Amino acid sequence: MRIDVQDLVLRYDTVTALDGLTFGLAGGKIYGLLGRNGSGKTSLLSILAAFRRQTAGSVRVDGRPVFENGAVTSRISLIRESGEAVDIGTAEEALSYAEWLRPDWDGDYARELMETFRIEPKKNVRSMSRGQRSAMGVVVGLASRAPLTMFDETYLGMDVPARRAFYDALLADYMAHPRTIIISTHLIEEVSPLFEEVLIIDRGRLVVHEETDALLSRGTSVTGPAERVETFTEGMTVLATERLGPTASAMVYGEFGEERRKRAAEAGLELGPVAMQDLFVHLTTAEGAR
Numbered sequence: 001m002r003i004d005v006q007d008l009v010l011r012y013d014t015v016t017a018l019d020g021l022t023f024g025l026a027g028g029k030i031y032g033l034l035g036r037n038g039s040g041k042t043s044l045l046s047i048l049a050a051f052r053r054q055t056a057g058s059v060r061v062d063g064r065p066v067f068e069n070g071a072v073t074s075r076i077s078l079i080r081e082s083g084e085a086v087d088i089g090t091a092e093e094a095l096s097y098a099e100w101l102r103p104d105w106d107g108d109y110a111r112e113l114m115e116t117f118r119i120e121p122k123k124n125v126r127s128m129s130r131g132q133r134s135a136m137g138v139v140v141g142l143a144s145r146a147p148l149t150m151f152d153e154t155y156l157g158m159d160v161p162a163r164r165a166f167y168d169a170l171l172a173d174y175m176a177h178p179r180t181i182i183i184s185t186h187l188i189e190e191v192s193p194l195f196e197e198v199l200i201i202d203r204g205r206l207v208v209h210e211e212t213d214a215l216l217s218r219g220t221s222v223t224g225p226a227e228r229v230e231t232f233t234e235g236m237t238v239l240a241t242e243r244l245g246p247t248a249s250a251m252v253y254g255e256f257g258e259e260r261r262k263r264a265a266e267a268g269l270e271l272g273p274v275a276m277q278d279l280f281v282h283l284t285t286a287e288g289a290r
């Protein structure tokens with residue numbers, strides 16, 4: 001599903017959560033939505049899912065407004081943290097409700113996922129642990145096969161094997177049934193291998209909207225003898241430097257063209273990638289934002 005957001009503003013009384021967001025997503029991809037605490041991720045996803053109405057601006061999914069538009073919202077699924085959206089009776093009952101609500105529901109797949117996440121069908125969702133409730137949210141989110149599926153920090157409380165099972169299932173099901181998926185997360189290093197495009201918002205504004213590879217290409221680590229690293233990186237944007245005895249490693253932000261690469265090789269310096277998490281920190285601190 002295609003998403004077009006134009007000059008989007010959301011105010012809660014005195015707080016401006018979204019401050020003129022504009023972007024377009026072609027759809028049919030897995031998008032990562034990143035931002036610091038309170039940056040507006042949940043607010044944005046809530047508006048996309050029509051849980052909330054914006055203060056100003058427009059949101060269109062496949063060209064149509066979403067708010068109070070049942071034909072569109074039945075095809076949009078937002079799974080919030082701890083899966084509270086499925087907090088209805090037993091696990092089985094929650095699945096029946098989802099089946100009733102979701103035109104693209106796959107019951108066999110839902111049962112398969114319940115086994116993967118070791119969820120007992122007769123267990124009341126309210127009496128589940130936080131991690132089990134999150135996993136329940138994942139089951140409903142995936143088996144809904146909604147053309148626009150959004151997970152808002154859905155992993156809360158899920159242990160490492162459960163989170164891995166979630167990422168594996170998501171990728172496999174997305175390959176088999178391509179759709180538009182948006183994942184909001186703070187576990188950047190863990191989840192970012194899934195992202196094809198990344199959106200970073202900060203204080204309600206869009207800071208980055210790029211393909212993952214393009215974003216990662218803006219960070220380079222430069223490693224070698226400390227003095228040479230210092231000379232080479234002079235005038236560049238250095239995000240951080242680590243020293244280990246006589247060796248230093250500097251994280252540099254910015255394009256690394258042929259010329260720079262050649263100079264680095266001549267100076268005997270080693271170039272490597274920078275983690276998305278480090279780029280994120282840079283882009284969402286006061287210094288980086290400038």
Ligand SMILES: Nc1ncnc2c1ncn2[C@@H]1O[C@H](COP(=O)(O)OP(=O)(O)OP(=O)(O)O)[C@@H](O)[C@H]1O
Binds near residue numbers: 017041042044
């Ligand atoms: N119901 C509400 N009433 C008033 N202010 C709110 C409400 N919900 C969110 N806010 C405010 O809106 C801003 C954006 O919050 P939002 O939950 O969208 O951020 P977030 O990026 O999802 O944060 P986090 O990563 O901490 O979950 C924050 O300043 C928050 O305090």
